[in-house]
Amino acid sequence: MADSGRGRSRAGGGPVVHGFPHLGTVRSAITALYRRLSYDGVHGYATSLAAADVAFFDHDDLHLGAQRVARAVVQHLRLPDARMIVAFRTTEHAATVELTAGPEYFIELNDRFRTHRRDVGAALSHEITHVLLHRLGLEFPGTRDNEILTDTVTVYLGAGWLLLDAFREDAVSSQKLGYLTPEEFGYVLAKRAFAFGEDPSPWFTSPQAYTAYTKGRAQALRDNRQPPLASAGWASRHRYARDRRAAQELRDASAHPAPDVPYAFENGPRGLRVSFPCPTCHQRLRVPVRGRMRARCGLCRTVLDCDT
Numbered sequence: 001m002a003d004s005g006r007g008r009s010r011a012g013g014g015p016v017v018h019g020f021p022h023l024g025t026v027r028s029a030i031t032a033l034y035r036r037l038s039y040d041g042v043h044g045y046a047t048s049l050a051a052a053d054v055a056f057f058d059h060d061d062l063h064l065g066a067q068r069v070a071r072a073v074v075q076h077l078r079l080p081d082a083r084m085i086v087a088f089r090t091t092e093h094a095a096t097v098e099l100t101a102g103p104e105y106f107i108e109l110n111d112r113f114r115t116h117r118r119d120v121g122a123a124l125s126h127e128i129t130h131v132l133l134h135r136l137g138l139e140f141p142g143t144r145d146n147e148i149l150t151d152t153v154t155v156y157l158g159a160g161w162l163l164l165d166a167f168r169e170d171a172v173s174s175q176k177l178g179y180l181t182p183e184e185f186g187y188v189l190a191k192r193a194f195a196f197g198e199d200p201s202p203w204f205t206s207p208q209a210y211t212a213y214t215k216g217r218a219q220a221l222r223d224n225r226q227p228p229l230a231s232a233g234w235a236s237r238h239r240y241a242r243d244r245r246a247a248q249e250l251r252d253a254s255a256h257p258a259p260d261v262p263y264a265f266e267n268g269p270r271g272l273r274v275s276f277p278c279p280t281c282h283q284r285l286r287v288p289v290r291g292r293m294r295a296r297c298g299l300c301r302t303v304l305d306c307d308t
Contacts, residue, residue: 016167016174017181020219022148026184027282029140029152030191034281034299036138042300046196048158049076051203054121062088062114069121070107073128076159082131086124088114094177097127099134118205122162122177129154147179154178155188161200164189165209182209186216194220195280195300223279226262230292230305237307244289248272265289274308 034042053072056065063086070084083104090111098106107127113120129150133139138153140146154160164185166177176182189200190213204210225231227240243257247265257264263276272289281300287293289308296303 016169016176018183019181020184020187022180022184023187023219025140025145025148026152026180026188027277029149030156030188031282031299032138032140032149033153033156034283036136039299039301042156043196044078045076045157048161048192048198048200048203049073049121049125054124054162056117056120058117060117062117065117066109066120066124070124070128073121073125073159077128077132077157079128079132079135082128082135084124084128084131095123095127097130099130105131119162119166119175119177122166125154125159125162126150126178129157129159132157144179151178151180151185152188155185156192158192160185161189161203164212165204165206167209167212168206169208182212183215183219186213187219188216189213190217190220191280193217194224223277226276226279228263228274228276228287228306228308229279230307232307244272244274278302278304 037044049072053076054069056069066086066088067084070086074080074082074084081103084107085104086107086109088109088111091108093110094113095107095109097108107124109120109123113123133150133153138149140149151160151163154163163178163180164182166175167182167185168175178185180188192198193200201210201213204213225233225236227236232240239261240263243261243263244265247267250267263274265272265274270288273286274289275284275286277284278297278300280302281297283297283299285295285297285304287295287306287308292305292307294303295306
């Protein structure tokens with residue numbers, strides 16, 4: 001990454017997009033995070049940022065309060081030597097950060113946060129994660145994918161539940177921070193919850209955020225029930241068996257089932273093998289087709305019960 005640049009978070013202006021349109025990029029971001037930080041590095045963030053540490057009340061001094069919240073996020077993301085200077089001004093985006101060489105980083109928040117102080121922590125968490133990624137040299141090509149990476153990492157490292165909790169929607173108005181949809185924020189948060197044994201549901205102050213979390217969690221659970229995982233359902237297991245028979249008949253060729261199927265087969269000198277994404281970090285694993293077995297992901301160390 002270059003020595004200077006700009007990171008920004010977006011606030012929804014208009015109808016909120018729902019669903020999972022960025023799921024492929026989100027999964028790639030989780031894989032990239034594990035590859036850059038390693039298992040031990042990711043698990044250094046096993047405890048999420050506490051709501052009390054980023055609470056910002058109307059009676060608090062605007063600038064001192066913003067600095068205090070920024071400092072809490074900096075410490076959570078293990079950036080003790082990064083000093084954040086927070087200012088407020090009229091701007092197109094919810095927030096921006098100047099990614100210079102440091103040691104000071106300048107963050108500008110949209111003026112509306114002067115009166116929407118409960119969401120200052122959410123905006124700062126995204127911007128300060130830009131600083132972390134800048135220091136790690138981790139980025140995706142293109143603004144859109146890089147912002148999705150930033151949202152994903154913010155959530156997965158324990159500060160991004162604030163971004164989901166900032167989502168509010170009713171019949172006449174809506175607010176959403178970040179580039180992910182509410183359900184995608186919920187998906188990443190559920191992935192983190194599975195990995196670290198957390199239950200984030202009590203943290204939500206927004207009913208719409210909680211609903212989005214439950215939908216994201218349902219999608220994350222589906223990742224844990226795809227063949228060749230032993231926990232897969234009957235219908236998907238039946239389809240897997242049919243695809244496996246077709247692959248065995250090819251002998252010396254590879255078999256790639258339909259695009260909506262996450263696994264693929266390949267024939268080689270050692271017999272038929274199946275590749276599939278790890279449900280935790282989404283790195284692809286390759287194992288022999290030989291019935292019930294246990295596989296261990298070398299990246300995130302997840303042990304998987306499989307029926308290949």
